[in-house]
Amino acid sequence: MKLSLLVGVVTLSLSSVSLANTEKFRITGGGGYTFNNGISSSEMQSSLAEQGFNSEISSFDNKSLGYSVWLGWQAHKNILLEAGYIDFGKTTVKAIEKNSKPNFEKAITESMPTSGSGYSLAIRPTYYFDDDWSLYGRVGILQWSSDLRAANYHNEKSGTDLLIGSGVEYRINENFATSLSWDAAKLDNTQNHLVSLNVSYLFGFNKKQVLSKKNTGVVSPISVTSQEGNSSNLNAERARSIDATEEVKEVSFFFEHDRYSPKMVETTKVLNLLEQIEAGNKISIQASTDYSGPSVYNIKLAKKRAEFVAKYLHEKGISYQNMTFDILGEVDGKPKEKYRRVIITLSK
Missing domain, CATH: 2.40.160.20 (Porin)
Structure with a gap:
């Protein structure tokens, strides 16, 4: 026994x-x-x-x-x-x-x-x-x-x-x-x-913060937009607005269900994006999840996905000061796997 x-x-x-x-x-x-x-x-x-x-x-x-x-x-x-x-x-x-x-x-x-x-x-x-x-x-x-x-x-x-x-x-x-x-x-x-x-x-790994900057030792917290916590349908509209944008340079990291480290193949996408970054570029990081599970938990999961990607970019030489964050949380859309993602967008 x-x-x-x-x-x-x-x-x-x-x-x-x-x-x-x-x-x-x-x-x-x-x-x-x-x-x-x-x-x-x-x-x-x-x-x-x-x-x-x-x-x-x-x-x-x-x-x-x-x-x-x-x-x-x-x-x-x-x-x-x-x-x-x-x-x-x-x-x-x-x-x-x-x-x-x-x-x-x-x-x-x-x-x-x-x-x-x-x-x-x-x-x-x-x-x-x-x-x-x-x-x-x-x-x-x-x-x-x-x-x-x-x-x-x-x-x-x-x-x-x-x-x-x-x-x-x-x-x-x-x-x-x-x-x-x-x-x-x-x-x-x-x-x-x-x-x-x-x-x-x-x-x-910290609960709410991106890891400390290597050059200054200052912690760079994710700054959540005032729209965080909106309904899944509104989040879907915000996500579609990114999908419809053709003038900006962007790349998406996709994640498995309930994970906040992306698929290995996804990290290779950022190399092409890094080659397009010019001095003064701003980098927007939009993080979302599918609509499975509690909405409060999905916001936490989206934040963790954004933190992971921000840390990855920082390790490639991108300053946290050039990054802004949009934490969508859950998105009511299909297929579900499309919204298990972080979208990185470059703008001047």
Whole structure:
């Protein structure tokens, strides 16, 4: 069962890699409150009595502090693959055996709740409410270990079990996010929980900005026209106005569905355009998507397509200062693949 779970998680993780738009990483760390359920103080007392011990439990504390650390890779817009370490804290029990019967320490560790820590591989599906707020789940495997102690006796346990969790995240800025999360796993016979406050550092392709200029170090954000967010039909009119223009020099980058890096063959088109660029030319970049999916998401996708093309031009020696941007978002037109594009237009 556990081996099948491991194979399933790894297989799904590898298959989702093919959906990736770009490499985007994050490091997340957090700490909080841990507790467990499954064995209560009275149940532990009964278990000891059944083994013939005349014991008294003076203290039973199954709540403590815990933490987790995760490294994540954004394999898809809604899928984060994670590897991490999670500590569910410890359970503290104080008891005495009134008749001094031997092996009491061993019986204590076998009867008390199991808490511990371990390494995990997980998949984190995410639902985005908007640019800043998101809700996520977590499912994976946990390779855990536990060292339960009573006086000088150690009872070491280990296993591989299912890890589940969920959380809500707020994106503070391009590189930082904070989240409140819950994670749970059953260690041996005890369900362990961690509720924590976390901070994430994100690095890779920026969410809203074109990469920094190499010559000045100034970030060049995409300036969205005031028409962004118009209906799909109006966007179609704007797209057709470009199609109907014959006096300007232009080239189009076409994209696969839900991608913002163009087909490899498309990048060769820009070489001919670069040969036609003259001093003082202005470069207009118009980005659009088809009408599949939510309009808010399509605007984000169009922006990312424009950012990719702008960065590509900049690497070929074109200044960001000569670029203007028109982010259409979705266009209600057919065939759909015609509008999965960025149009570069030269003008004087």
